[in-house]
Amino acid sequence: MTEHSSEEARLAELAAFLQAHPNIDHVDACLIDLCGIIRGKRYPRADLEKLFRSGLQFPYSTYYLDVTGHCADPCGRGISDGDPDGVCLPVPGTLVPTPWVSERAAQVLVTMSDGDGAPASAEPRNVAAGVCRRFTELGLRPVIAFELEFYLLDEVADDQGRPQPPVSPLTGLRDNSTQVYGVDEVTGFTDLFGEVDRAAAAQNIPASVTSAEFAPGQYEINLKHVDAPLAAADHCALLRQVVRGVARRHGIRATFMPKPFPERAGNGMHVHMSLLDGDGNNVFDDGSDSGSETLRFAIGGMLATLSDAMAVFSPSINGYRRFAPRLYVPVTKSWGIDNRSVALRIPSGASSSRRFEHRVAGADANPYLVLAVLLAGIHHGLSQRIDPGPAWQGSACEEADADIPADLSSALARLRSSRVLKSYLGDSYVDLYCATKQAELASFMDHITPREYEWYL
Numbered sequence: 001m002t003e004h005s006s007e008e009a010r011l012a013e014l015a016a017f018l019q020a021h022p023n024i025d026h027v028d029a030c031l032i033d034l035c036g037i038i039r040g041k042r043y044p045r046a047d048l049e050k051l052f053r054s055g056l057q058f059p060y061s062t063y064y065l066d067v068t069g070h071c072a073d074p075c076g077r078g079i080s081d082g083d084p085d086g087v088c089l090p091v092p093g094t095l096v097p098t099p100w101v102s103e104r105a106a107q108v109l110v111t112m113s114d115g116d117g118a119p120a121s122a123e124p125r126n127v128a129a130g131v132c133r134r135f136t137e138l139g140l141r142p143v144i145a146f147e148l149e150f151y152l153l154d155e156v157a158d159d160q161g162r163p164q165p166p167v168s169p170l171t172g173l174r175d176n177s178t179q180v181y182g183v184d185e186v187t188g189f190t191d192l193f194g195e196v197d198r199a200a201a202a203q204n205i206p207a208s209v210t211s212a213e214f215a216p217g218q219y220e221i222n223l224k225h226v227d228a229p230l231a232a233a234d235h236c237a238l239l240r241q242v243v244r245g246v247a248r249r250h251g252i253r254a255t256f257m258p259k260p261f262p263e264r265a266g267n268g269m270h271v272h273m274s275l276l277d278g279d280g281n282n283v284f285d286d287g288s289d290s291g292s293e294t295l296r297f298a299i300g301g302m303l304a305t306l307s308d309a310m311a312v313f314s315p316s317i318n319g320y321r322r323f324a325p326r327l328y329v330p331v332t333k334s335w336g337i338d339n340r341s342v343a344l345r346i347p348s349g350a351s352s353s354r355r356f357e358h359r360v361a362g363a364d365a366n367p368y369l370v371l372a373v374l375l376a377g378i379h380h381g382l383s384q385r386i387d388p389g390p391a392w393q394g395s396a397c398e399e400a401d402a403d404i405p406a407d408l409s410s411a412l413a414r415l416r417s418s419r420v421l422k423s424y425l426g427d428s429y430v431d432l433y434c435a436t437k438q439a440e441l442a443s444f445m446d447h448i449t450p451r452e453y454e455w456y457l
Contacts, residue, residue: 005092010052017095018045021106027095028107029056031088032237034124034436035067035315036366040110051108057085058112063122064436067316072439075432077122086112086120094234096203100195100245109234121429124368125230131375131424132229138382139278142375143355144232145225147270148239149363151260152189152217153253163260165217166252175216185212186219192250196221199242205235207242214265214328227276229371236269236367258314258362259321266322266329267363271374272347274355285354289337290391291346292354299344299356300388301381302374303333306343306360307404308418309373311411313361315437317444320407322362323400330360331400336392343396369425369433376424412438 005013018024027048030040039062043051061071061078071078088110095108112120119126135142154166154174165174170188186193193210200207206224213220221239226232240256247254259266275283275294286292314320322329330343335356338348345357361370380386405411415421416434 007053009092010090011049013090013092013095014048014052017106018048021097023104024097024106025104026106027051028098028105029088029090029110030107031058031062031110031112032124032366032368033062034064034366034369034433036124036237036240036364036368037065037067037069038237038241039065040107052090055087055089056110058088058110059083060086060112060120060122063112063120063124064432066436066440066443068440068443070440070443072436072443074435074439075428077432086114088112091234093204098199098245099202100199100242100249121426122432124366124372125233127425127429128233128368128372128375129230130426131372131379134379134424135275135375138379140283141227141276142229143225143227143274143276143282144229144371145223145272146232146236146239146367147220147222147268147272148236148243148256149213149218149220149265149267149269150240150243150254150256151215151267152192152219152247153255153260155251155253163253163255183212186210189250192246192252193219195246195249196243199246200239203238203242205239205242207239215261216264218265218267225272225274229375230368233367233371240363256363258316258319258364262321265327268322268329268359269361269363269365269367269370271358271361271370272355273358273374273378274353275378282352282354284356285351287351289346289348289351291356294382295346295354295356296388297381297385298378299335299381300386301379301384302344302356302358302377303335303388304386305373305377305380305418305420306333308414308421309377310360310405311408311415311434311437312369312373313365314408314411315365316362317408317441319362319364320411323404323406325397325399326395327397330397331404332392332396333401333404334392334396335388336396339392339396341395341397342392346391372425373421376421379424380420408437408441412441 028040030038073079091109098105112123153163158164168188208222208224243254284291284295334342335344336342337346412434422430
């Protein structure tokens with residue numbers, strides 16, 4: 001099925017699903033907003049045919065709410081334009097159960113169109129789709145996998161009001177040390193991660209390896225590579241929902257906040273990608289460890305646009321706390337072979353699987369927009385044949401590159417002035433994104449923090 005399937009095909013998908021799941025009594029029609037938050041409407045079983053036949057009306061402004069759910073009327077869109085509706089139709093193949101909610105619940109992703117049937121330009125998924133079409137024109141197909149880091153937290157804060165790791169069901173104790181790749185750390189939450197696996201399978205999310213990361217209570221789940229870029233971003237967005245939902249069932253909170261603990265590792269969203277030609281050949285592979293000229297041009301383009309894209313990779317004020325020297329978080333425009341200190345790592349392994357790992361984005365980033373700016377950088381690098389320079393040797397995270405924005409305000413100013421990214425994402429979308437996040441930042445800064453009272457009162 002295509003992204004824009006016919007009414008007949010949509011109704012056939014619905015009928016087959018309901019026959020296979022006779023207990024389902026409601027479906028959540030879900031869209032994913034600018035901040036990567038899932039929003040939607042709940043449809044009882046009796047009204048599903050209407051949803052799949054003609055879609056639902058949804059205000060465009062849903063796609064430019066800030067992280068608190070507030071619309072600041074960015075670029076005169078919201079209150080000023082009367083808050084008009086677009087039409088949302090189900091995305092083919094995304095009608096799935098939500099077993100962590102109940103055995104009677106399901107959800108379907110929807111995508112919005114304008115009144116004339118064109119994809120709504122305010123929807124992040126449509127922004128990414130527009131950049132993907134550039135690769136179709138080149139006869140290239142991206143193969144992508146996301147990796148997500150997150151913390152499991154006790155629902156109860158410590159005696160100072162700070163988040164803390166949960167009690168391990170295995171040991172009866174809270175983890176307090178960094179046992180990276182520790183098997184007991186994963187085993188302690190076997191039931192939780194087993195339920196995550198089953199829920200992901202029910203939703204056709206190709207979740208793969210789970211591992212303990214660099215801090216107590218921190219974990220990573222890898223997604224398998226798929227050759228459908230939008231589906232890869234769907235998987236990432238929906239996996240966050242699955243992990244949070246399953247964790248709640250176990251009396252635990254899961255957070256993808258980039259830096260919940262100042263002294264511990266941050267949460268990242270790593271992206272692995274290769275490119276296939278029309279015959280299925282990996283164009284990044286030339287038999288060498290460093291990859292082909294095409295791979296180097298792609299890296300050159302991503303490095304050239306890295307600073308412009310920081311407001312997408314790190315969309316919150318908290319996210320910039322991740323970026324500091326010697327933390328395995330990229331602070332330079334760098335690439336290297338099997339080197340985890342760089343922004344763009346070329347993993348070792350069979351040359352036929354040659355790919356890059358992008359290590360900059362925070363776990364709270366919108367996966368569609370991360371996908372869009374990465375593909376924009378690659379396309380820019382290929383079209384302009386941008387040389388990335390030599391691969392970095394040794395540690396690339398000893399000293400931060402002053403050209404990379406170190407705070408959200410600077411990052412938004414950089415994105416707003418980026419001619420390259422505007423040419424791919426659209427001038428109006430970049431302006432809308434920046435206006436929304438700038439208003440969110442202003443609202444955050446209006447709040448007086450406890451430290452201000454401690455220092456200045």
